[in-house]
Amino acid sequence: MRPSRRFLALAAGITVLALTGCSAPADTDDAGTAATEEDGAFTLYSGRDEVLVQPLIDLFEEQSGIEVEVRYGNTAELGALLLEEGAQSPAQVFLAQDAGALGALSNADLFATLPAATTDKVPAGFTSTDDTWVGVTGRARVIAYDGQTMTADEVPASVDAFTEPEWAGRLGIAPTNASFQSFVTAYRVLNGEEAADEWVAAIAANGPQIFDNNRAILSAVDEGVVDAGLINHYYWFAQAAETGAENMRAQLSYPEAGDAGSIVNVTGAGLLQSGATDADALAFIDFLVSAEAQQYFVDETYEYPLIEGVDAPEGLPAIDSLVNPELDLADLESLEITQTLLGKHGLI
Template sequence: MRRPSLRRTIALVTAGFLLPSLAACGADEQAGGSEGGDSSLVIYSGRNEKLVQPLLDKLEKAVGTKVEVRYGDSAELAAQILEEGERTKAGLFFSQDAGALGALSKEGMLEKLPQATVEKVDRAYRGSDGDWVGLSGRVRVIAYNPDKVAADDVPDSVFDVVEPRWKGKVGFAPTNASFQAFVTGMRVLKGDDATRAWLEDLKANGAKTYAHNLATLDAVEAGEVSLGLVNHYYWYERVAEKGEDKVDAKLHFLPGKDPGALINVAGAGVLKGSGQSEAARKAVDYLLSKDAQTYFADKTKEYPLAAGVTSTVEGLPAFESLESPDIDLGELDSLQETLAMLQDVGLV
């Protein structure tokens, strides 16, 4: 069967959200995205405003260009860009995950970045066509409650959490974008049949669902579940806020390139035909600067991806020590298929 085009797939997935956001953009966008040229820069940001606005304020000063930011979900914004096409006002797409960037790349919506820019980041964390680049990384981990399970007994593979001994003891957030990206990664790495079987086993084993990663971490700390499938930085943010002695949960980083150890990235790409290319390229370079990379490390507890910048977060394993699976992150674009699978299994 021929796979549906990414333009149609993403648009269908997010259609319920897309119409209001398109209407909010106003009729002035009908004339195209080049208004103002390189004198201003419009950023569509899939990253949370509270999280990145201080950084984007600094970006405006560093680039010397007026910046307008429109916030939303990364997949929804990617769908909006695909619908707008050459009419888009966006000059730069700042995505929460690689899949949305991969979708735009495959539709030919992104410009190739200068080689000097993309080479600041390891090949594994940038687009294979050189048209988007990762800015910060986060790794999937298992949070566990040491009062419920000894450190040596925490599974070393996400496939082991569906064993009978973990019945009713695992928490996860099926509607969360990071979990869905992980499931997409498993589909790419292990195939649809193996992934569907794992999801069915997870449900049959009585895994408990939560609204998001923080709620999952809360459940682990409260002892509602023994294990939780989350991103690493939620724990480190909590430790920074409360102190490690006040945080009951611990983290286990999975070895052996397990699908459960997926590293996903937030990244950026320059939109074609926007008339904002020069400013957008400068913005990407700023986001890869030591100043911005240090912001990601210190404020969000993510891994900086630009060469020469390392995290100073206490207790965070070195990035090069992580045993993540080998995967083209651009292939995490098949969100529609993942959502359909989760719906079929009855998890969303």
């Protein structure tokens, strides 16, 4: 994906931010990480797709002079790898697709505490409660549906409806995807373990069509392969920008507020203990929550920005209208239990 003109125009502004972030140790208080070491490079584990974030990493490298060695992969798989590697991991920063994976690593004490100057940029509810990781963007869970075979009022308002016999073989899901696993985790937190077990069992018995990721689900809906799919909102907006919304068979529906299917999850970044004093690694995390980088995500990936002063993409409902007040993103860390549940019913 090529950067847009607006993205290229950001370079001058980011030069100042990046060079400032890398020229001196970060100020911190007793609760923060004093990043004092600079060697001009760090290693990033990215659970976000290369096509989405590599242009932003390229710009950071160009403007800061810091080399970023990136390992791309599935968020859940990279999170498991980091848990296995522990303190021996070569990574200094983990960029994750969802809060659940970040919470799991935080609970394992693999993250250093970030400076308040970094974490205070993001409002409570969209970042960690203990400053071990910072939210970067917001993404709403939505239902993509076939606009040629269904009308908007025929789309279920709750994900519970997909357990009904009429949806047998018609729903697309991506059980190995981190965002789907976080959604199931949210279902467990909001509705209880027994209800979640019943939901997953019923979905599995209904014979859903299994895909690797959100993008594949959206393509299947747009091609009429499945009638509906559970995805993150921004995939639809990105495709609509490329092909024109009027040319898309797939349409979007937002589950009712409060439903487990309507959660707003976040991408986020944490500084691993191995990078606790790495000023270069911290400079990158600061860059992710700068106005310039947040605008990139708005323009290029159609995600919700999380800092003040940056407007959400046109056409999206206000993020506050989608947030479930009963859900604390810090409670999504129990991914291992969710994975066991999905495995129990043969979905992974």
